Amino acid sequence: MQNNPVVWFEIYVQDMPRARKFYEVVLDVTLVPMPAPTPEIDLEMWAFPSDPETSRTTYGACGMLVKMEGFGSAGGGTLVYFGCADCAVQAARAAANGGSIVKDKMSIGQFGHIALARDTEGNVIGFHSM
Numbered sequence: 001m002q003n004n005p006v007v008w009f010e011i012y013v014q015d016m017p018r019a020r021k022f023y024e025v026v027l028d029v030t031l032v033p034m035p036a037p038t039p040e041i042d043l044e045m046w047a048f049p050s051d052p053e054t055s056r057t058t059y060g061a062c063g064m065l066v067k068m069e070g071f072g073s074a075g076g077g078t079l080v081y082f083g084c085a086d087c088a089v090q091a092a093r094a095a096a097n098g099g100s101i102v103k104d105k106m107s108i109g110q111f112g113h114i115a116l117a118r119d120t121e122g123n124v125i126g127f128h129s130m
Helices: 016-027 087-096
Strands: 008-012 032-034 043-047 062-068 081-083 100-107 113-118 124-129
Touching: 016 043, 016 062, 016 087, 087 100, 087 113, 087 124
Parallel strands: 008 062, 081 124
Antiparallel strands: 032 043, 043 062, 100 113, 113 124
16 A cells, blocks of 8 residues: 655644634634744644554644744645544635635545635635535
């Protein structure tokens, strides 16, 4: 079996408490604080729950929210999709918690459904469900 080639993602934020609350409520998870790799880097990181021992061999990738000087939120070009039972539920939670719905739940045929939302930091994120 081929490993999942996506091994890491970072969502850059400007207001960590606001962003952390948004993702914890919308995804019903608890983010975990991560130390900066070196003391010279002014960095705040909160990781999404994962098992780093198995994430490369299963569906999914590790990742975290990152606040770092010089790296702004709301960049374009990369879209992170979060798996869920019903993507409409997470999209509605996003809108109810300071974000907005960009694209309501829509069918992607045999591959299930997706919905797109904007988080409290201006990032567009996706939700996927079968």
